[in-house]
Amino acid sequence: MPRLSQVDRGRAIAMLMAGSTQRHVARHFRVHKSTISRLVSRLNATGRVDDRPRSRSPRVMSRHQDRVVRLAHLRNRRLTAAETARNTIGNHNHRIHPQTVINRLREANLLARRQYVSLPLTPQCRARLMQWLTAHMPRRFPMRRWRSMLFTDESRFTLFQADGC
Template sequence: MPRLTSPERERAIGRLEAGDTPEAVAATFQCHITTIYRLLQRFVITGSTADAERSGRPRVTTPRQDRHIFRSHVAHPFRTAAETARTVIGTHQAPISRQTASRRLRFRGLKNCRPARGPVLSVRHRQARLHWAQGLLNWNNVRWQNVLFSDESRFCIDHADGRVRVWRRSGYRYADNCVEENNAWGGLSLMLWGAIGHNQVLGPVIFQGLGPGPGNGVTAQRYVDQVLHPHVLPFFQAHGNWVFQHDNARPHTVRATQDLLHRSGIQVMPWPALSPDMNPIEQFWDLLQTQLNRVVPRPTTVADLDRAVRQAWTNIPRQASNTSSPHFTLHQASLSIFPFAP
């Protein structure tokens, strides 16, 4: 039966004091008659209808142990709650449970999240990234809004998404309809090039197996023929004050590519090695992959994947019409590297 709320308890006592029988009051509030008798007994003894204070289950950790649990995970964020639980002996003279350690961490404001993934950086790489950032400290919003960020990314027919869940009964882990099959290497794929800037977008360019080199990978000749000539050069002819960014991949740094950009008068932004996480277009790729993960049925051929990629590309918002919208926009991506100087 439902539990009586505090106002209902007061009304029940009022009905009893007015002369109603416990049976009539129980019928009015649709509760068991024992509930009314116990409520009346509590009111007579304590003069209140509120529940008596409960001691609750005794805590198995001391405040000092709580601080130790918190500090150990602040110092070592990848430490698991189970590891911490095995090293903490509670007041019951036994190791605490993983759930207890997790509750102590959540109470202190720590959350169990997926880690951000980044490249392995040596001291030299870190110094290069720092010097790059220090050299751009004086850039204001206008200068950053005139940067065209570009990159390539591979999209596969199969994808491994660790967030997929399956509802199944015990013992059905390997049932045919409960096993998610996927290709370890992603299966057939497409290599895609794109570029974004402040309310600007170029692409998509899906590399075709033309010229030297096998498959649909990026070669210097394909980069020049399929990206620079048809897309980048016309853009900079119309926007001469912009800066072009691409990373240090081999097709971008060969002499033929550099000579073409130099002859065309295109200013290229220096880029530190192993720094894909500093390129805002990575957020664009992430949203594009999210759009592809929602395609039903899944593409089974390269032609299907080509159509799905192009459709997902057109579905990505190009401009922020509402700054409070939770959806990613091209405007937000182009301003997401770090806070700009005023």
């Protein structure tokens, strides 16, 4: 439902003062008649037609765009929030932030995937790891099982959120 601008609110009050009905004014501005009714009651109560104070910032994405984002992530589970944000234009041609996509997916009980890339170890580093394992680990763990293990030379640190690890 479109919101009335300050100019349209003044024009609506002028039309009502000129004798038009609330239903006619609502049809003219393509809003619900209760919008015009609340506008008149606000004018009578406060003497002003200013917009009501909002408790939070206006939505960047419409409900339809929320649904499109949700369906895109259901169709392609490897899609990241940053890719979706780059490909989606919000209301009034505003760019949307990847965190907005994450928030909308969280509302739908979905998760955006994060791209995770690890570097493979060099053969020399793998050989050194195997030497250390044979020297320090008990003999009951067979060597054939160590050969199938995946070793990485990276430690993962999260600075801004706890991931449970």
